[in-house]
Amino acid sequence: MRSVLVTDASTPVGERLVRELLDDPAIEHVLAVGPRPQEVALPFDRPGKLHYLQADLGRARHVRTLLFGPARDLAVDSVLHSALVEDPREAGRRVHALNVESTRELLHLSEGHPTIRRFVLRSFSEVYRIRADLPVLIEEDHPLNIGGNAPQWIQDRVEADVTVCTRMGLSPLQIAVVRTAECLAPGTGSQLFDYLESPICFRPAGFDPMVNVITIADLVRALRLTLASDAQGVFNVPGLDTLPLSSAVLKWGRPAIPVPGGWLHPLYRWRERVGGHAFRYGPNRLRFHYSGVLDGTRARRVLGYEPAVGVDWPLPVREAAGLRPGSHHEDDGEG
Amino acid sequence: MPVPPEIAWRIAERVLPAAERQRLADLVFRDEGHGYDAFGLHPAHVALGLALTAPLYDAWFRVISRGIEHVPSSGAAILAANHAGTLPLDAMMIWTDVLRRTTPPRVLRPVADHFVPNLPWIGTFFTRGGMVGGSRGNARALLEAGNLLLVFPEGTPAIGKPFSERYHLLEWRVGHVELAIRHGVPVVPVAVVGSEEQMPQVGRIPFLRPFGAPYLPIPLTPVPLPVRYHIHYGAPVRFDSRPDQADDPGVLSEAASRVRSAVEDLLQAGLRMRQGLFA
Numbered sequence: 140m141r142s143v144l145v146t147d148a149s150t151p152v153g154e155r156l157v158r159e160l161l162d163d164p165a166i167e168h169v170l171a172v173g174p175r176p177q178e179v180a181l182p183f184d185r186p187g188k189l190h191y192l193q194a195d196l197g198r199a200r201h202v203r204t205l206l207f208g209p210a211r212d213l214a215v216d217s218v219l220h221s222a223l224v225e226d227p228r229e230a231g232r233r234v235h236a237l238n239v240e241s242t243r244e245l246l247h248l249s250e251g252h253p254t255i256r257r258f259v260l261r262s263f264s265e266v267y268r269i270r271a272d273l274p275v276l277i278e279e280d281h282p283l284n285i286g287g288n289a290p291q292w293i294q295d296r297v298e299a300d301v302t303v304c305t306r307m308g309l310s311p312l313q314i315a316v317v318r319t320a321e322c323l324a325p326g327t328g329s330q331l332f333d334y335l336e337s338p339i340c341f342r343p344a345g346f347d348p349m350v351n352v353i354t355i356a357d358l359v360r361a362l363r364l365t366l367a368s369d370a371q372g373v374f375n376v377p378g379l380d381t382l383p384l385s386s387a388v389l390k391w392g393r394p395a396i397p398v399p400g401g402w403l404h405p406l407y408r409w410r411e412r413v414g415g416h417a418f419r420y421g422p423n424r425l426r427f428h429y430s431g432v433l434d435g436t437r438a439r440r441v442l443g444y445e446p447a448v449g450v451d452w453p454l455p456v457r458e459a460a461g462l463r464p465g466s467h468h469e470d471d472g473e474g
Numbered sequence: 475m476p477v478p479p480e481i482a483w484r485i486a487e488r489v490l491p492a493a494e495r496q497r498l499a500d501l502v503f504r505d506e507g508h509g510y511d512a513f514g515l516h517p518a519h520v521a522l523g524l525a526l527t528a529p530l531y532d533a534w535f536r537v538i539s540r541g542i543e544h545v546p547s548s549g550a551a552i553l554a555a556n557h558a559g560t561l562p563l564d565a566m567m568i569w570t571d572v573l574r575r576t577t578p579p580r581v582l583r584p585v586a587d588h589f590v591p592n593l594p595w596i597g598t599f600f601t602r603g604g605m606v607g608g609s610r611g612n613a614r615a616l617l618e619a620g621n622l623l624l625v626f627p628e629g630t631p632a633i634g635k636p637f638s639e640r641y642h643l644l645e646w647r648v649g650h651v652e653l654a655i656r657h658g659v660p661v662v663p664v665a666v667v668g669s670e671e672q673m674p675q676v677g678r679i680p681f682l683r684p685f686g687a688p689y690l691p692i693p694l695t696p697v698p699l700p701v702r703y704h705i706h707y708g709a710p711v712r713f714d715s716r717p718d719q720a721d722d723p724g725v726l727s728e729a730a731s732r733v734r735s736a737v738e739d740l741l742q743a744g745l746r747m748r749q750g751l752f753a
Contacts (some may be wrong), residue, residue, distance in 0.1 A: 345594020
């Protein structure tokens with residue numbers, strides 16, 4: 140990996156990734172792409188190494204111009220791409236073009252590109268289906284959330300993911316899909332983050348599923364490891380924090396109010412309309428009832444990724460494990 | 475009952491004797507960083523669970539168990555037991571017995587039918603105590619992490635077994651031996667005597683399916699009868715088959731028959747040993 144194309148450079152994850160790639164002496168060029176001007180998207184510069192291009196990847200012509208213009212000139216050998224629309228409230232053909240068609244076009248053109256050898260798609264844990272009868276620990280072959288009732292932001296992510304997966308082994312490219320846990324940070328498209336931003340967090344009474352969240356630092360490290368690797372396939376990338384939803388709410392400094400499940404949909408629809416928030420209960424209903432935690436065994440074994448940086452919780456709650464006389468971990472004894 | 479761990483622990487402190495609380499300090503589990511394992515188990519809730527089941531175990535069912543030495547003190551294994559009694563009190567009593575009588579204390583991971591996680595409060599409370607939904611992926615992950623699984627190969631139909639068919643094993647499913655062969659772990663046969671008379675059913679309402687349960691049972695008594703429980707653990711059944719033979723229906727059928735026979739033998743011996751329903 141010497142020259143890298145990053146397509147979602149204007150997001151917090153993209154920005155952090157670009158910064159780290161720029162600090163990597165093994166990287167010659169970083170070609171960053173975003174919909175906004177560079178002074179807004181990436182408020183820094185590294186002349187000669189960072190190349191920013193404002194482009195609308197929803198337009199096939201822009202994708203072609205990008206790949207066979209600056210990407211070819213800079214001898215880009217690796218592409219990191221992600222669904223481009225973070226806000227689940229946005230929908231329609233234009234959004235689909237940005238999320239899915241841009242992925243298809245980028246992949247297709249990369250296959251015929253003179254210098255690109257590696258294609259990495261950053262995907263999301265939301266592509267997995269969560270249900271009572273499915274495993275809590277989600278491996279890469281877990282069923283996908285392809286139900287017709289899923290909203291467009293999930294359907295688009297699943298379609299982009301599957302579009303890339305179908306080319307694995309058939310394409311001249313080395314393809315990897317990285318399905319990452321939810322990132323508790325603004326601008327990452329995390330529904331959980333928006334949910335936690337409420338002054339009061341309502342949750343379904345009687346249920347308290349386990350959730351896993353990742354930090355931008357770990358996410359970016361996983362993406363860099365994937366870019367640097369030759370490995371093909373799908374990789375789950377969990378974060379360091381696995382905890383019940385109610386604990387996440389409390390650690391975020393919010394009261395967690397259990398209410399009957401049937402109330403949550405209208406409550407959050409009202410919040411969305413009045414407050415303009417992005418969180419929608421409907422698509423998250425099952426995740427708020429049943430546990431789903433990414434199993435990162437494959438990423439650990441193949442990419443060498445191990446979550447290391449935990450969420451900086453605003454209100455650390457006393458760990459209950461410390462309430463008992465001692466705490467023993469399986470690694471310490473039982474095999 | 476998803477109470478916060480500190481409250482769960484405080485309740486347990488009031489109910490459990492100091493020695494029992496001290497034993498729980500040696501509980502082995504994989505802490506994912508916030509005191510819980512990935513499936514939702516928390517030691518404070520295990521302690522709370524024990525505080526709630528101990529009176530049933532000691533005073534109501536007056537459990538006597540034999541053969542606990544057959545339960546491995548470390549490493550993965552599957553406990554396979556007969557199932558009955560309208561309410562899953564047999565699972566709770568085995569869970570309590572293993573927790574109390576193994577050293578260091580081991581938390582059984584009962585594998586429940588898919589409707590159990592759908593039960594508000596109850597599903598969460600059981601999960602905090604170690605229960606997992608009955609998917610192959612959950613069982614595989616737990617065995618790979620060296621856990622003890624509790625399965626009822628007769629499945630949910632057995633819990634509604636008519637009184638006249640008590641201690642007659644129903645169709646014995648093969649999933650547990652498939653897991654055992656694939657992961658090279660032993661199956662410990664378990665017979666529970668007493669549970670099959672605890673709460674006879676006089677009927678069921680099949681069209682009422684609360685939270686996905688297969689039916690709504692109508693028990694003869696509003697609370698379980700105070701029958702005496704006898705839990706018998708047998709010698710572990712080990713299989714010589716290679717892991718790839720876990721796909722062979724013939725191998726699985728033969729292996730399941732061995733486990734079923736072992737449970738059947740333990741049941742018959744336990745029934746012969748028993749001096750009365752309440753004695």
